Amino acid sequence: MLGNEVPVLSEFGDLEIIDVSDLEESADSRKLTRRERAEQFRVCKRRNEAYATMLRMEGVASAAELFSQQPSRTICIVNIGYSAEGLLTVQLLEKAFSRYDGFERVVVNIVKPYSFAIFHSTSEAQSAFAELHDKPCPEFKNKLLVLEYVTPSIFAQLTKEPIPGSTESIAETLDESRGLFYIADFISEQEEQTILAYIREDEEREISTNGGSDKWHRIQERYVKHYGHSFDYQTKHVGDVAKTASQQLPLWSQAFIERMSECIPAHTLEPDMLTIQRYPPGAGISFHVDSHTAFTDTLAVLSMGTPVQMDFRKPGAHNAALVSLDLEPRSLLLLTGEARYAWEHAIRIRRTDLVDGAIRERRERWSITIRKVNKTIECNCKYPDLCDNDAETVQRLRARLEYQRD
Numbered sequence: 001m002l003g004n005e006v007p008v009l010s011e012f013g014d015l016e017i018i019d020v021s022d023l024e025e026s027a028d029s030r031k032l033t034r035r036e037r038a039e040q041f042r043v044c045k046r047r048n049e050a051y052a053t054m055l056r057m058e059g060v061a062s063a064a065e066l067f068s069q070q071p072s073r074t075i076c077i078v079n080i081g082y083s084a085e086g087l088l089t090v091q092l093l094e095k096a097f098s099r100y101d102g103f104e105r106v107v108v109n110i111v112k113p114y115s116f117a118i119f120h121s122t123s124e125a126q127s128a129f130a131e132l133h134d135k136p137c138p139e140f141k142n143k144l145l146v147l148e149y150v151t152p153s154i155f156a157q158l159t160k161e162p163i164p165g166s167t168e169s170i171a172e173t174l175d176e177s178r179g180l181f182y183i184a185d186f187i188s189e190q191e192e193q194t195i196l197a198y199i200r201e202d203e204e205r206e207i208s209t210n211g212g213s214d215k216w217h218r219i220q221e222r223y224v225k226h227y228g229h230s231f232d233y234q235t236k237h238v239g240d241v242a243k244t245a246s247q248q249l250p251l252w253s254q255a256f257i258e259r260m261s262e263c264i265p266a267h268t269l270e271p272d273m274l275t276i277q278r279y280p281p282g283a284g285i286s287f288h289v290d291s292h293t294a295f296t297d298t299l300a301v302l303s304m305g306t307p308v309q310m311d312f313r314k315p316g317a318h319n320a321a322l323v324s325l326d327l328e329p330r331s332l333l334l335l336t337g338e339a340r341y342a343w344e345h346a347i348r349i350r351r352t353d354l355v356d357g358a359i360r361e362r363r364e365r366w367s368i369t370i371r372k373v374n375k376t377i378e379c380n381c382k383y384p385d386l387c388d389n390d391a392e393t394v395q396r397l398r399a400r401l402e403y404q405r406d
């Protein structure tokens, strides 16, 4: 068991992020076997990431702004929050902390991968801290808990507590007036089955004609396949043509693309790129805005299989408000204008969604995203927060385009 041998990463003043490669040289790690050392690297890396995520989400540059050097009755669990365990997180944390005298409650916010445990008194919190910090926690598969004392007044969720999964804290809404269109039952069940059968058929054909390999690419836990153009996940722009399943959109997509245009004529898309994504249960896509300079205004997402919750947030805001939208199978989502350019969207990586107070298990989901490539690689939107028009990578892509034109 590694226990206390794992280096402590948080130093006051500034957060000290340990370079995991330094561990190789440390006297302690030399006594460990290769396997133990690999495990130590992994734990250390995860811990670095947990601190960095918390700083980023709270919008602060240094750990000293978040954590208190003095013990307090409120403990932050830096590396456990609402995530893959979904609502269970609350119960598991309660189980872990309620073993100690003076435990009052845990606070978990559905948007945050960290959480808080509150005790009646500072001395009771200190006893729990001493027992739990940096120790394997049986409730979380023996993960080492990373704890810090905090002053509650600086965390919005400790002063005003949203119920996990509730939408009460939403300060803004997204609707048609802001460019979000949601059309339930855009295709019928029969059409959904037909499209899924075409997807399977294409895969079988690829395997038989490509010496046993298909055109799916794995991105984190999900699988993607591109038609028309491929996508480069580094540059967030059009990628290598060899990575497409075909340079044409599939024939079977024509009918629903036409229907899309009829549905909302003002947002006719004339798409030249189609991406199929397959999400096994628990998979998701992290918060992002589809590059402004890579694609034109309207983005369309057709959902199939199991329903899933999509979250939207405005970037940069301290304790960003979240808007959640349930994407039902067979629905079509259109993101245009403000909803497309000024909000980030994500599908959280977790196995359950909380919908109307009930836990819903996720099963397999497919989505088809339809876009038009922005040939100029330029954007002059009025939403600069998320605009990549001036990004160095984009300037380089534009320069290359001009060079090719000359």
Ligand SMILES: O=C(O)CCC(=O)C(=O)O
Pocket (backbone or CB within 6 Å): 277, 285, 290, 301, 345, 367, 368, 369
């Ligand atoms: O799969 C989805 O529903 C959304 C996918 C998405 O946001 C994207 O590919 O940019």
Ligand SMILES: [Fe+2]
Pocket (backbone or CB within 6 Å): 288, 289, 290, 345
């Ligand atoms: Fe997206």
